[in-house]
Amino acid sequence: MINITFIDHLQQATRVQADVGTSLMQAAVDNNISGVVGECGGFCSCATCVCHVDASWADRLAPPEAMESAMLESVAADRPNSRLCCQITLNQDLEGLTVHLPESQY
Numbered sequence: 001m002i003n004i005t006f007i008d009h010l011q012q013a014t015r016v017q018a019d020v021g022t023s024l025m026q027a028a029v030d031n032n033i034s035g036v037v038g039e040c041g042g043f044c045s046c047a048t049c050v051c052h053v054d055a056s057w058a059d060r061l062a063p064p065e066a067m068e069s070a071m072l073e074s075v076a077a078d079r080p081n082s083r084l085c086c087q088i089t090l091n092q093d094l095e096g097l098t099v100h101l102p103e104s105q106y
């Protein structure tokens with residue numbers, strides 16, 4: 001288990017524990033984090049799991065693959081460090097990961 005912090009658009013932080021090997025989207029859904037929908041179940045096809053990785057973590061994640069980048073462009077997620085939570089697989093190196101959530105996924 002690792003600790004993840006979600007910060008909503010009102011700057012309210014929620015810290016959860018999540019299993020290594022699961023996606024950040026699943027960790028959010030399992031912990032009822034409002035602001036992450038995960039409508040497609042993690043198949044990189046809905047963009048209802050957009051987050052913004054905290055600047056302190058931006059260089060510690062593998063960059064998005066082409067499909068994720070294309071999806072992010074299609075929803076105009078032009079804020080720095082935008083990612084799809086479903087495309088981030090949690091591992092031990094992500095202990096303490098902090099992400100910010102938009103006001104809405106639509």
Ligand code: FES
Nearest residue numbers: 038040046047086
């Ligand atoms: S859950 Fe659909 S794109 Fe991430």
